[in-house]
Amino acid sequence: MGRNTRKRRTPLATKIVAGAAALAVGGGGLVWANFYASAHEDHGGHNRTRSAGAQVATIDCPDVGQKIRDVPDRARGEVDGELATMDSQITNAYQRLATTRRAQAGDSQFVQNSILGPLKDRRKAIIDRIQLEINRAGGKADDNLDELAGCQGRPADQQNGGGQDDGQNGDGQNGDGQNGDGQNQDDNGNGVAGPVADDFVDINDVQPNSRNSRNGLAANGDGGSTGTFATDCGVNENNLFNSDNLIAAPGVDNGAHHTHDYVGNQDNDAFSSDEDLANADTSCQNQGDKSTYYWPVLRLQDGTQEFDANDQGGGAEGNIGKILKPAQAELKFVGSQQGDVVAMPKFLRIITGDAKSFTNGDANANTSWSCSGFEDRQVTDKYPLCPEGSQVLRTTNFQSCWDGQNIDSANHRDHMAFVQEDGSCPEGFQAIPQLQVRLAYDIPTPTVENGQVQNPYAVDSFPEQLHKPITDHNDFINVMDEDLMNEVVDCINRGEDCQ
Incomplete structure (x- = not known):
């Protein structure tokens, strides 16, 4: 590959x-x-x-x-x-x-x-x-x-408390986790920091309707603008991968320190200008959609030497194993519970989730892991162990409230907001179509025995984030032409299901 x-x-x-x-x-x-x-x-x-x-x-x-x-x-x-x-x-x-x-x-x-x-x-x-x-x-x-x-x-099991102490907690002493060769006993045999057994849960042991994320509420419901618009952009059949992040680190090679899957826009790297995006090809069936949709790849840690096995962002930074493309990538825009939506501005940038949630805490976490057939059971901080015949699911509901002025902000978050509990936008924000991404994977179920996990799968991450599932995230840049965006808005506000 x-x-x-x-x-x-x-x-x-x-x-x-x-x-x-x-x-x-x-x-x-x-x-x-x-x-x-x-x-x-x-x-x-x-x-x-x-x-x-x-x-x-x-x-x-x-x-x-x-x-x-x-x-x-x-x-x-x-x-x-x-x-x-x-x-x-x-x-x-x-x-x-x-x-x-x-x-x-x-x-x-x-x-x-x-x-x-x-x-x-x-x-x-x-x-x-x-x-x-x-x-x-x-x-x-x-x-x-x-x-x-x-x-x-x-320590790996310590929850982030939000405070800092200049490094004085944890003095670097080794404990029981090291063997005589100076390597960890619980590295799944491949020398990589995570995932570990504690990062997985049997989906049958997850309580229905118990997802603990504060974010990612579905914007639409029985009232308001109830239509949907689906766009089919494939599953990265063109093998467009890189470890850049055009939104968070424009102009910086390997700004993500992990590899992304890309669908939609085919000219997406750290050095792509808005003009580059507008003139690019697209993998979307509707050629008016040149938006870029990207997320960190999932890998099966099975010893496969991928194309980036020795590269920054790949194996040189602990992201190893076989890259798993989704069997399906469903991209859908939905409406607002409280009324009509307005058009997104062209080149609007949205980051959802937090690639550093393991150390930052879960304030911006927006992860949803599940299994097909068990979609009422969602987890944010565990990878699901799915029964035979069930697919691993990654679902993301993006922020859908826009400040009405900016296509980006200094921290790449403040220009966007999530809907509130009643489905309305915070004061000063207006509702736009909410992007929902559902990725389905065919993955052999890892086995967990005696505190060890064999053949685990994991999301690519910054090295110090230890491949924790809570670090999953998703990125979007709107590059729909004006006619298509108006079609999306009209369809949603009319309550129709379009594609």
């Missing part, structure tokens, strides 16, 4: 990651560590495993990008580039965490002194540049951003 690529520019800031990553790879690949020492318990009606120790498993850094608000348009490119460099710094630090376990065993302060301390200094320098760039462009940078420089070492 290959990928479509185009000649890329590589900004100087993005080259930082390459040298450190290359040093970490060797002898069959990068050694990643979870440091789970599993103990069995019964929780919430189904069996789970948890960590028996408190070993440092990953690096938890405050998400600076989520805290930035007032960024003048002419500074956004520079700020996005600085934030992407900060992500690369975390990746490098996590790689160092995962490849220095022997040193950590001999020095209880190794993690703090050799990894977290230097990382804080580098992040502080980036934050200072971000503040300077914002102020130079006529904005007013938050003087408190410096407080976000410090990161902490985090």
Whole structure:
């Protein structure tokens, strides 16, 4: 399997990651560590495993990008580039965490002194540049951003509490999760940090109607605008993959640090302009829909050497195994419970979910995992174990309230909002067609025995996010022509089902 690529520019800031990553790879690949020492318990009606120790498993850094608000348009490119460099710094630090376990065993302060301390200094320098760039462009940078420089070492089973302590919790000492070879006992035999047994749940053990996500409510219902519009854009038959993120990290090669599936627009990478998108081919049957729809790939960790096995965003950053394309990708736009919807502006950008939910917490999480035939049972923080003949489902309901002015915002979120409990939009926002994405996969069910998972599947993720299911996310850029968008709106507002 290959990928479509185009000649890329590589900004100087993005080259930082390459040298450190290359040093970490060797002898069959990068050694990643979870440091789970599993103990069995019964929780919430189904069996789970948890960590028996408190070993440092990953690096938890405050998400600076989520805290930035007032960024003048002419500074956004520079700020996005600085934030992407900060992500690369975390990746490098996590790689160092995962490849220095022997040193950590001999020095209880190794993690703090050799990894977290230097990382804080580098992040502080980036934050200072971000503040300077914002102020130079006529904005007013938050003087408190410096407080976000410090990161902490985090045990794999610790829930994010929102606080930071400059890395003092977790001193880098190894516990029961390490064997004599310096590798983790619970890495599924492939050296990759996650998923682990605790990341899976038998769908039969999930209570119906118990999904605990605050986000992702379906916008439409019995009232308001009840129509639907479906667009068929295939399942990435053209093998369009890359590890960029045009929305969050424009102009940055490998800005996502994980690989995406793309359907719809066929000219989508970090360097695609709006003009490029408008002039591109599309995989959608309706050629008026040149929108780009993309999500992190799912992989089966079965030892397959994919096209990106040695690449950044792929195997060099812990995303290994066979890429699984959806058997079906259903893309549908629906209406509002409270009334008519209005047209989306062209080039509107929406990110839903949070690729860093494992360390950020679940405030922006918008994950829904289930199995066909069990769709009243949805989970946000587990991968489902489906019975034979049942497909794994990923479902995403996007934000459907727009501020009426902006196609993007400084943190790529503030221009959009989810509907409220009654289906209405928050004050100052108006309803647009809600994109709903339903992906169905044919995946052999992993086996979980004695706290170990065999042949797991997992979503691609930033390395330090450990392939947690709660980090699933989805991205959309509207590139429908004006006639088609008007057709979508009219169909939904008339209460018809169209395609």
